[in-house]
Amino acid sequence: MADALAEREREARELRRREADWNYINSLPPKLKAALLFYIETGDLYIAAKIAGLKVEEFNELRIKAKIPHVN
Amino acid sequence: MEAIADTSFLIDWARFSLRDLLFRIFHVVWIPEDVLNEVQSERTLMWIADHLASGDMSLFPLLPEYRERALRLIELSRRGPIRGLDFPEAYCIAVAEDRGYVVLSENGAAYAAQFLYTTAKVWRAYEVLWDLRSRGLVPDDVIYTYQEETRHKFPRRDLEKWKSYKS
Numbered sequence: 001m002a003d004a005l006a007e008r009e010r011e012a013r014e015l016r017r018r019e020a021d022w023n024y025i026n027s028l029p030p031k032l033k034a035a036l037l038f039y040i041e042t043g044d045l046y047i048a049a050k051i052a053g054l055k056v057e058e059f060n061e062l063r064i065k066a067k068i069p070h071v072n
Numbered sequence: 073m074e075a076i077a078d079t080s081f082l083i084d085w086a087r088f089s090l091r092d093l094l095f096r097i098f099h100v101v102w103i104p105e106d107v108l109n110e111v112q113s114e115r116t117l118m119w120i121a122d123h124l125a126s127g128d129m130s131l132f133p134l135l136p137e138y139r140e141r142a143l144r145l146i147e148l149s150r151r152g153p154i155r156g157l158d159f160p161e162a163y164c165i166a167v168a169e170d171r172g173y174v175v176l177s178e179n180g181a182a183y184a185a186q187f188l189y190t191t192a193k194v195w196r197a198y199e200v201l202w203d204l205r206s207r208g209l210v211p212d213d214v215i216y217t218y219q220e221e222t223r224h225k226f227p228r229r230d231l232e233k234w235k236s237y238k239s
Contacts, residue, residue, distance in 0.1 A: 005153075005188075045080050046079070057079065057111050060083050069225040070222075071227060072183060
């Protein structure tokens with residue numbers, strides 16, 4: 001089961017990396033860029049929002065602007 | 073049935089045009105108090121406020137016994153191969169384990185937890201939509217509508233499973 005769950009995480013991470021708007025992400029201030037990069041790697045909305053200094057829903061809007069899918 | 077929802081579920085689900093069907097499955101959806109601090113858009117706040125007023129939703133306080141269990145769940149989750157839990161979803165799981173609620177979360181670590189170290193059931197929007205479809209409350213293509221409206225993506229294997237369902 002752990003292997004199957006790890007595989008789900010790998011697939012989700014690949015999808016986030018592939019669909020992200022990297023030009024947009026690279027144009028952002030360091031804090032927001034770091035938060036989006038963390039989100040792409042982990043899918044963890046809560047910690048990513050903390051890194052960005054935003055509320056979770058605010059960060060989610062940023063994620064949508066950066067075209068990063070919420071995969072789960 | 074009763075559920076307890078974290079922010080990751082609510083902010084996506086609130087964007088969905090059929091969001092109120094949630095209450096055809098769950099007669100109360102509990103919202104941990106600190107979840108309200110993470111919600112910001114008028115759309116989500118109005119939806120929550122409407123349902124708090126009608127009694128379909130209710131606030132769940134931060135209680136020390138569940139806080140302690142949540143911290144233990146976080147520790148447990150960090151020992152495994154899968155991404156660890158954060159406090160908000162761990163708190164929902166701690167409450168759900170004890171009170172028999174379903175956890176509503178789009179957090180991958182919370183989803184994984186039910187297969188590894190908790191007895192709590194964790195539903196994503198996918199399982200909610202599946203249940204609504206099995207009750208004949210939504211059409212077969214609702215999962216694509218949901219993805220479009222919420223900008224949420226379900227994993228390929230879940231979409232294949234969805235397509236193979238025969239009512």
